[in-house]
Amino acid sequence: MTENVPPAIRVRFAPSPTGYLHIGGARTALFNYLFARKHGGTFVLRIEDTDRQRSTPQAIQAIFDGLRYLGLEWDEGPEKGGAHGPYFQSERLPRYSRYVERLLAEGKAYRCFCAKERLAELRQRQEAAKERLHYDRLCLKVAPAEAERRHRGGEPGVVRFKVPEGQTVIEDMIRGRVVVEHRELEDLIVQRADGTCVYNFAVVGDDHEMEISHVIRGEDHLSNTPKQVLLGQALGFQVPRYAHIPLILAHGGGKLSKRHAAVSVTDYQRMGYLPEAMINFLARMGWSYDDKQEIFTLEELIEKFSLEKVSKSGAMYDLKKLNHLGAHYMRRRPVGDLVDLALPLLVRAGFIASEDIARERGRVEKMMDLERDRIEFMEQIVERVRYYYQEPSTLDDGATKVLRKKPDAATVIERYAASVDAAVPEDAWRPGEHAALDAHARELAAKEGLSLADLAQPLRAILTGRSATPGLFEVMAILGKATCLRRLARAREVFARVGGT
């Protein structure tokens, strides 16, 4: 019976820590995560830091932070451990020399002593002759014993894999059958002159030793795949199944880079995009479920994800869609969560002193309640609530227009100020308590023969400096009686300044 037990599903996300966690990388991580969770498998994180020049600790940290922000916790990997460590490729490198030895001993690889200059020259020649850019196998002529002797004698050289004749067929889970003729491949270097192994070799070893069952990665790796399959076969490894997901393209087409938009997950985290919005957005780039559902929680994605539904063509990055999702989830989160997210930003903006956080919480919650369906990511909250903390020193265009347009708005406001002061008691100005303000304004407008808009719009302009805010009376209730009356008392000045009457 035991032979019927299907092999465990193990996938990995294997970023190289150069720079930041790219949005495309995050999506690759998501697809791996989803696939693992869906099938009860294991999601492994492996850091491919073999490029010592370009790898940085900050970049490694950015990967951890980015994945955690998105909620894609790995089952095995750095800071987590597991039975297949170490999870930094740099720490794994030494263990591959025995594989190199094996290839050498079996005649599947050979030492190459060609100088870089010769290689460059060769390449130039081939380019000029419009030939395939391939190593010419000069060192294949060196007898193995002779090569060993020279190697032991200290002559610098690399080890090349001898690509056999024939073709390799990849049954890609997304792309279907991909056939590559071996003559298109050159004898790739597997071990450098300094004794370290090259990426294409290291992955094969790592994936094998980590018992990776499915390799889900970007399409840019598709051309690496035949090399890795060949290497794996030469070593007698069980080769994993492959799934190459389409790339994310920049808006006008072409590779997405920092020129086009923020491409680092860290940036989006900083801007305060809700992770569930990010996840939903990422998932829908290149994957779809049916013709009905666009909104998915992580849990639903786990349930509904499948590689067959990943599309083959590249997806263009569309910030507007992200923003739409951002706004969508903003309306769904418990307001308390939103307050937690907003508070630090308000402190940083200087609106709230850090020691006042606890005291201000209730008021911020009311603001958040009003603003939540007007923002797409949390950083936008700062500008939206500025007028609660700072007297509006300038008016936006809309507000200016309102004040200029209404002929006797200034006197209306003065009458309103006196009236509201007398008619609406202090305790009807608390956050959330705006019914009395509302009723009073309607009454006054009726008495003056004005529409509510005639009264409310100039009021809003004076009170907030804006022509667009949440419901005026809700806003006023949060602002408080004293602040409102103070701002209204200066209405004349403001009118004079903008040229209204």
Place this chain on the structure above:
RNA sequence: GGCCCCAUCGUCUAGCCAGGCCUAGGACAUCGGGUUUUCAUCCCGGUAACAGGGGUUCAAAUCCCCUUGGGGUCACCA
């Protein structure tokens, strides 16, 4: 340039594998309208696509070929 991958509204896509149910569906964006103290939400409606050409078939968005277009990749980088 060689090789590989891809091709439905502006964008993400459903439909294609198992050809008729497609006068091609949804979402974002956009444009109108409604609700509203403004904005946003919400609701209603509109514009908008099978890249082109050949086949196969009674029938093709769906299958095949070519062209065109786009992307990727060709390192002692990962």
